[in-house]
Amino acid sequence: MPDFDAIYGPTPQLEFPPTRHYGRKTVAQLKTEIQDKDDTTYTNKVVNDMTYNDVVFAIRVTPDPE
Numbered sequence: 001m002p003d004f005d006a007i008y009g010p011t012p013q014l015e016f017p018p019t020r021h022y023g024r025k026t027v028a029q030l031k032t033e034i035q036d037k038d039d040t041t042y043t044n045k046v047v048n049d050m051t052y053n054d055v056v057f058a059i060r061v062t063p064d065p066e
Contacts, residue, residue, distance in 0.1 A: 030055045037062045 031047045034055055042058065050058070
């Protein structure tokens with residue numbers, strides 16, 4: 001049996017098709033990342049009250065610790 005079918009396309013199929021979450025971090029990873037950058041401003045309560053977009057924006061604008 002060949003790895004690909006010429007009827008559907010001449011290239012082999014991907015093992016795992018990309019989804020909209022492919023390569024993106026989980027919410028838990030994002031929360032950990034923002035708290036690693038600034039744990040005094042972003043406490044557990046503050047981070048839990050933030051939306052996904054809030055956390056992503058905060059990561060973008062918060063400078064890395066020196």
